[in-house]
Amino acid sequence: MAKELLSGNEAIARGAWEAGITFAAAYPGTPSTEILENIIRYQEDIYSQWGSNEKTAMEEALGASFTGARAIVTMKHVGLNVAADPLFSASYIGATGALVIVSADDPGMHSSQNEQDNRHYAVAAKLPVLEPSDSQEAKDMVLEAVKISEAFDTPVMIRMTTRTSHSRSAVELGERQAPPEIEYKSDFSKRNLLPGNARRRHVAVEERLKKLAVFSDSFPFNVLIQGRERIGVLASGVSYQYGREVFPDACFLKLGLPYPFPIELFRRFAAMVDKIYVLEENDPIIENFARLAAPDKEIIGKDVFPLLGEMSQDVVAASLGLKPADPGIGAGVPGRPPSLCAGCPHTAFFYNLGILKVQSKGDIGCYTLGALPPLSAMDTCVDMGASITVQLGIEKALEKAGKTTKQVAVIGDSTFFHSGITGLVDVIYNQGKSTVVILDNSITAMTGHQENPGSGRTLMGQEARRVDILKLVRDGLGIEHAYEVDGYEVKAIRELLKREMARPEPSVIVVRRPCILLYRKARWSPAVVDKETCTSCKTCLRLGCPAISTDADGKSLINASLCSGCGVCIQVCPYKAISFADEKGLHISSMTLEKYAKGGAQ
Amino acid sequence: MKTQSILICGVGGQGILTASDLLSDVLLRAGFQVKKSEVHGMSQRGGDVVSTVRFGEQVFSPLPAVGETDYILAFEKLEALRHVRYLSPRGIVMVNDFVWKPLPVAAGFATYPGDVVEQLRKLAGELVVIPATGIASELGNEKASNVVLIGLLASRMKIDKAVWLEVLRKKVPPRLLELNLKAFESGYGFKA
């Protein structure tokens, strides 16, 4: 069979296809997003969709499993917090068609607000969890997950990490298995978790766990590797690979199924060695099971290796004093923080907040970059949807203490659909007075431009009815003061903000303008600075636009190849020193997306 | 054969991931086991991007160790300095003679070191500075600078040139092929 270099995420998608899966759902989140983006390659065989959030996606996959269909649902680690409620219920219900749940953890927080070890969820929800260490295993383990799920009547988790999701290695491709027959058959006692049924299901869950523990002892991905030395390394996930670099002659027990822990297999391994190093990312999960299984053995784990961040062969070696600490060359090099793009439709809004000296209560998306200098206009970012609710809490606590402040919450369109709507319902219901700003760029930008309910298109590329945020808010929730404004209209945004912030009633401002990266690269006329008129006042630099810097004389300078001609700097310059290089040229601000959409007709 | 490591670094949007994909394909075709890693996410928004490729008979970690990397291919000068600690004492640094000021520098909060090349020279077994962006612009498209750099890397690695050309022909869309073949040759034949 052919071998191809696949990322871990591509391998999961391929595995889903080979395993006869016919239903896939997800909400995007780094490092998991590319799984569904690759599953659409197989759309003749697999139906796939974005859910509004991870909970809806998980429940949709569970529903598919009820029909006998094999289903997969994928998310980043914090997504499983959102989907935890159906996760625990799904464990009781079991799986008719296989239910595979992929959680992609992010040790080192490359692009997340925390690092959490989602193997804890498997333990807490009493589900088996698989942990691949490279792309081949990622693919193989989807097939194994499907088998285990159907054989043991259980959802199965696969724990990916940033490193396994985003590394490429060779994968042997296989054929697709025939999917099972699909038919919805009622199964009241399993699927309706009234307490009477749930009590019986809990008994079944505990029985299942015992059987899985026995299975784990002989599961082929729990591998014992004989070495020349009497040193043992117990490892799971990519940490196994780092272990092989540092301990070439050790004996290894590599756990592809870390939970339920293979106690008998581990005891055999422990008898072969004098001491055991435990390598795993984040929390000491297999380490704790190992200590319980062999209390008299010398076990070296998180007492030496870090709980924080990613592992690597350097981290393993340095923790054991086998290698000097990182020499730190290059540590003084100026950082390169990410920033909003040139022409980003979020920029003008944050610039205005700065002028009005407002620290907004924020949320998660590209717009969180509005918290960084020079925009610096967001002082909270908690979790998806928390802008509106945190703001309401602040407002009510201050109000109770006799203090009034008008708060501004900022949330993106995808985040609003994910979990902002219920927060806004709380505002209305509890008579909040704040202003909620929805930055609607028609797409889920941060994670790489996934469609969302406001995009007008589905994951599989079909036209979809666009959920109109303004209508939803005004006609649906009954917020009288709900307005729309163009993201490039600096003054209009400011006037609207000022007016709504003064209003002792709740209001919503939808700042609309498609993400700059959705427009096809055209010959947009860039902006230019007239050196004579520029007074070096640096007002334009306060936009934080990557196309704007200064020349040797301290005058503003616009990089024409980066500039997309949004015209925002032209509007903010107090001396009218900036203008379009070509006044009659193509200007993005007067373009509708429809006309200039990527891939659209010229 | 001992596993070898290559680190490719630069700024989001410079075609780093395309370059490391191309390189990985070449190594796979040349018969090696290959592992490649990259970091996505926040780095897409003008942040620094790094991708590493390791190859040999049996490769375990996708990440190179500090002080043990054989080749560093830097698409921007400052980024070479940021990652040079990974270089082995005999390693080669190939750096694009190109400055992309980070936003804090452009905004005047930080300064771009003036002696990047001198610092690199002290740390590298061999240093090659190549005006890849300039060469690509002259060929008609700045975006091909990544392939100029790949050409330079190819000239230092012991892999049949035909394999590189075969992979380029397979991966590059037809309308860009001529440009990219030229870009590759300019890098391959580059004399400092």
Ligand SMILES: Cc1ncc(C[n+]2csc(CCOP(=O)(O)OP(=O)(O)O)c2C)c(N)n1
């Ligand atoms: C629970 C959870 N799921 C997913 C993510 C990953 N994530 C971060 S931002 C974001 C979407 C942001 O989209 P949007 O609100 O439209 O803002 P934009 O990036 O387009 O400005 C996602 C999916 C997360 N941080 N938390």
